[in-house]
Amino acid sequence: MNEKGLLIVLSGPSGVGKGTVRKELFSNPKTTYEYSISMTTRLPREGEVNGTDYFFKTRNEFEALIAQDKLLEYAEYVGNYYGTPVDYVKETLNKGRDVFLEIEVQGARQIREKFPEGLFIFLAPPSLSELQNRLVHRGTESSDIIASRVEKARKELEMMNLYDYVVENDHVELACERIHAIVLAEHLRRDRVEARYKKMLEVE
Ligand SMILES: Nc1nc2c(ncn2[C@@H]2O[C@H](COP(=O)(O)OP(=O)(O)O)[C@@H](O)[C@H]2O)c(=O)[nH]1
Numbered sequence: 001m002n003e004k005g006l007l008i009v010l011s012g013p014s015g016v017g018k019g020t021v022r023k024e025l026f027s028n029p030k031t032t033y034e035y036s037i038s039m040t041t042r043l044p045r046e047g048e049v050n051g052t053d054y055f056f057k058t059r060n061e062f063e064a065l066i067a068q069d070k071l072l073e074y075a076e077y078v079g080n081y082y083g084t085p086v087d088y089v090k091e092t093l094n095k096g097r098d099v100f101l102e103i104e105v106q107g108a109r110q111i112r113e114k115f116p117e118g119l120f121i122f123l124a125p126p127s128l129s130e131l132q133n134r135l136v137h138r139g140t141e142s143s144d145i146i147a148s149r150v151e152k153a154r155k156e157l158e159m160m161n162l163y164d165y166v167v168e169n170d171h172v173e174l175a176c177e178r179i180h181a182i183v184l185a186e187h188l189r190r191d192r193v194e195a196r197y198k199k200m201l202e203v204e
Pocket residue numbers: 014015018019038039042073074075077082083084102103104105106107108
């Protein structure tokens with residue numbers, strides 16, 4: 001067995017459904033991964049709880065965390081900082097538990113450099129027009145911002161080649177099943193089952 005847990009990174013363009021898929025994954029009691037709660041300088045939205053949805057920080061606090069090297073990665077996204085607390089990730093992986101990150105693409109790229117043994121999953125929209133529909137339906141951005149997000153998504157989609165797997169988010173439940181299947185297969189691959197059999201045959 002692998003002693004260390006797997007670092008699972010889910011990323012993809014804005015509006016593809018990362019947050020929706022993540023919430024669905026973690027509403028399933030069978031999900032065994034630990035969700036890493038991010039730090040952010042954005043203000044809490046109605047109903048969001050500090051320490052559950054995010055750790056909400058001031059800009060000064062966040063910059064101090066950067067200076068103290070307390071973040072595994074961080075990025076500035078639409079005027080706010082977002083970052084992954086490094087201690088939680090390391091401690092949880094060291095306990096042999098899988099950690100799940102749901103982050104935007106700049107952060108995922110930083111982790112790929114620092115932590116190449118992670119499992120990188122890119123969530124892709126069925127099409128650019130569907131991505132635009134989702135952003136419009138979400139209703140959290142103006143039409144100007146939606147247009148710039150879709151333009152940005154074109155470039156972000158080119159980055160999917162840097163990921164281990166691409167999962168299409170056509171239906172949330174199907175996307176979750178694909179992610180579970182990928183994680184399971186990755187565990188089997190990394191646990192080196194064949195090495196265990198080899199050892200067993202040597203002994204017998
Ligand atoms: N790099 C990075 N991105 C993050 C982190 N946490 C959340 N994000 C991303 O930040 C973006 C904005 O998140 P949020 O303000 O909650 O708005 P959303 O667009 O409704 O998900 C989303 O793409 C998240 O995936 C993090 O720790 N690091």
